[in-house]
Amino acid sequence: MRVVLADGADERARVAAARLAAEGLADPVLLEDAASACSPAVRAQAEASPFRERIDLHDPLHVAALMVAAGEADACVGGASRASADVVRAALFCIGPAPGIDTISSCFLMVLANGTPITYGDCGVIPEPDAEQLASIAMATAATHAQLTGDTPRVAMLSYSTKGSAEGAGVDRVRAATRLVRERMGSLAIDGELQFDAAWDSGVAAAKAPDSEVAGRANVFIFPDLDAGNIAYKITERLAGARAYGPLLQGTARVMHDLSRGCDADDIVSVALIAACQAAQGRQ
Template structure:
């Protein structure tokens, strides 16, 4: 896809150091080789050196130019133990516990970001999302004015009349099952930032519901209405409107009829779903019925970029997500 090519070129324009926490996975090692060859990012692989070299030799993977760090033997252990202890001592952690935890590659990689030894991390090939996010919440935390970590999926539609020349971003697609109004407002802001950082055009954000501008009454509708109010107040530069139905958000003729005073209706290129259930359904329908290609999920809202792979990910998907992580790092 042309868009992924653009991501790689943008990442290559300002190289960022990205950590791969699951360095003993063959897919990760192969992706690291490709990223080095294509000049997308500087890669640090975490894991046992002997195991990584053995896997690489067996698959004819060239490790030249790649940094490999064993969290069990690193010179950073003492520094990371002290830093992590200071961060978590209010929770009753001991220094011995702190050292044990930071030797976990996910914690070690996150500590590399915290101490400015790396700009971002990609993980999840061998870990569930919760494992990837836990050290991020404990160490990196969220951006200023944002308390909600969320995710976005970029959909590339065959019909260019929708969104921004066929590009529409859905959120939240992986993290928050039932976001409240404050969280929805923050998801809208984070997604707009993702769109503008990665895609380079202005986000026009619609907060979706089964109601358009008060056409129905229900507590679920009220939650979205309140989210719009919070977004307008907390993020005055954010172009967001709602609540509105999907057709009102996407189809100009419907938007004019259902929400004639809205600047977003009929022109939206970002769709914020009221809950994870509806966003998951929406993504799957777009992928299957509209034959849409998708990129993501992309994590957003953290104070530094950490992205989560699917455990069934391909080498290509690791490379692509690394390019995205590098662009996010450029914009931090």
Template structure:
């Protein structure tokens, strides 16, 4: 299964409008051209038109099929200002300040989604995660019944004996530094849903710890144990188990010794890390030492598809995350 080819093919089947907020970046310009050429999405980039075209010409990139919007010169300004003012006036925001804020490309792109001018947004090549999430929280907010926004990273392993034919999903690796039990349970359920929706894979979720089934006592262990209880209450049919050490989660022989009654039997394909430190370190270890391909992070829990790139992203990373954002928009 070539996962990324599959994502692109499915994105092409029902084109969505995706806005790339950081249009003056060379990587974004190159990616936008490829996205349009491959017909992955109807792509819009934001920024100063002359700067964008100058960079495109310098790098010999044609933007004939790419929509370019300069926020300050857009016909959308008045509509976006008024809508944002209505959303934030209870915070003492004036209309003048609302207009100033929505001219920021990250806010403008988010308003495009809110006002049905776009289906999804990709940013983060230039901006930190917090900057990408701030307008998302203020404008589109979270899904109904969800209070925790988190991230999932799809790991495509060379060793196909792990996960689902070498595909595993790690969470949370980018957003929540120290989730509590309730948040951890919500992250687990959201990641299971992402796995099911994006890849049509049955999620088998392991809640990770340095303890397996009470082998150690510590408040960190108790946090995971409580999260498992909450997740079971909210999704009793989901294949989810914990707390498990990593080897008991993904190696059948170790599971048989350490957790013989585990419903996962060492066959987990979704790994939920107890905090951001372990999640971020874990996925980068697998990426660098095992040569795995890391796809994402994919944001989950927002009411609209908004995804955050790494500032070290490549052109291909931008293309791939755009395809995923389009699939999230298809799934509604």
């Protein structure tokens, strides 16, 4: 799989590209000069975009995304030196949402110190999701978790309340989103509203949500807003020693992923490998 690394001027991306090539993990394209990568197909793709007036052919994020949209690469990864908002805009302007998708969101694949994979969403895109957006985030994150881990997703819709222990507009939104997901994906194991301890710990779950099929066993955690999700993934990474892979964008027509500005070369390699695997599965 051909993966464009949009941060070609960043030493971390150079090291990652060398490793990807040397170990045969992917065919990396290190985008050091955006203008030189503007082939006729890339320019045509830019002209065809409904956001063409906002596309900058000197911006490596935009050009990398256009290369994917034009079929000159299978996936792209960028953002080591850019804000997540820049990456999301590039994905929206240059690739666009997948058919039938109206919410582009993100998740983090978290690998705990003991090797257990869990997935957090949304931690990078939508600041204050409404119930419809929260439902879309839950369904997309469950699909990403299943795709990347092979595990059956068990989705906890997180809140400061568990099963009516508190009330408020935020709790109502989480409950509404949970109902929407159940209506649309009846086979998905999902429950909410749940506090994190009830979602994670079987002993707490037995006391707070004894009838839940998810409580105490969740492996996908959906946060009520971006504040909660972003703070939680950084706490899990820094205090619990977990590895955080992402933000992995969800809902785009082709594969494009973001990077934390605190990433290292190993993180870029891992996210590029995730992107390559997803692109290969998409082809199949």
